[in-house]
Amino acid sequence: MRSAPPIERLVANLKRLPGIGEKSATRLAFHLLGSAENQVQELADAIARVKKDIVLCEVCFDLTDRSPCEICRAPDRDTATICVVEEPADLAAVEGTGGFKGRYHVLGGALSPIDGIGPEALRIRELEARVAPGEVREVILATNPNAEGDATAHYLADRLRPSGVRLTRIAYGMPLGGDLEYADHVTIGRSLANRSELE
Numbered sequence: 001m002r003s004a005p006p007i008e009r010l011v012a013n014l015k016r017l018p019g020i021g022e023k024s025a026t027r028l029a030f031h032l033l034g035s036a037e038n039q040v041q042e043l044a045d046a047i048a049r050v051k052k053d054i055v056l057c058e059v060c061f062d063l064t065d066r067s068p069c070e071i072c073r074a075p076d077r078d079t080a081t082i083c084v085v086e087e088p089a090d091l092a093a094v095e096g097t098g099g100f101k102g103r104y105h106v107l108g109g110a111l112s113p114i115d116g117i118g119p120e121a122l123r124i125r126e127l128e129a130r131v132a133p134g135e136v137r138e139v140i141l142a143t144n145p146n147a148e149g150d151a152t153a154h155y156l157a158d159r160l161r162p163s164g165v166r167l168t169r170i171a172y173g174m175p176l177g178g179d180l181e182y183a184d185h186v187t188i189g190r191s192l193a194n195r196s197e198l199e
Contacts, residue, residue: 007030053065055067059103059130060091060106061126062104072103078102079102080135081138082131083100084142085104085106086107087181090179091104093183093185099193100192107123107124107143110148122152132163138165138168139167140195141198142180142191144178168196168197
């Protein structure tokens with residue numbers, strides 16, 4: 001049985017979201033139809049504003065409403081330690097552990113020649129510029145523990161090693177092939193605590 005065109009259009013758009021299939025999209029659509037108009041309007045406004053109000057931090061490249069971001073502005077964060085992650089969602093996952101008190105650097109992805117993502121597509125030059133002055137003592141490579149993440153970590157290690165900075169990789173408390181974004185805080189916390197030197 002077909003739904004009215006506006007409902008079908010809403011379902012089709014909801015299905016574009018990651019992890020949302022036909023059934024979930026349909027359930028969400030009917031939930032929105034049954035919600036108070038002001039709640040639906042608040043959701044619509046929040047979606048519209050997020051694209052207008054969110055910018056990239058000029059220092060770490062996280063998503064923020066003010067640049068530099070709150071973490072980069074915080075005087076109590078360890079400026080000598082930088083945790084390198086692939087995406088803002090990975091930063092949020094690490095930050096959610098409450099165990100890391102340094103700064104971050106968001107690459108904007110991982111090396112993937114098959115997908116046409118080479119070093120020039122990532123924020124590697126910006127990371128090198130942050131490390132170059134000599135104030136950074138340790139760079140934690142917290143790329144995802146999969147083929148692309150490992151390749152990216154090794155590439156970064158080769159590029160950063162001449163600077164003399166200590167290079168560590170998060171431990172494999174993370175499941176192989178997993179993404180930081182979907183891991184629980186305990187696993188991420190253990191991975192950070194058990195990081196090891198890159199050879």
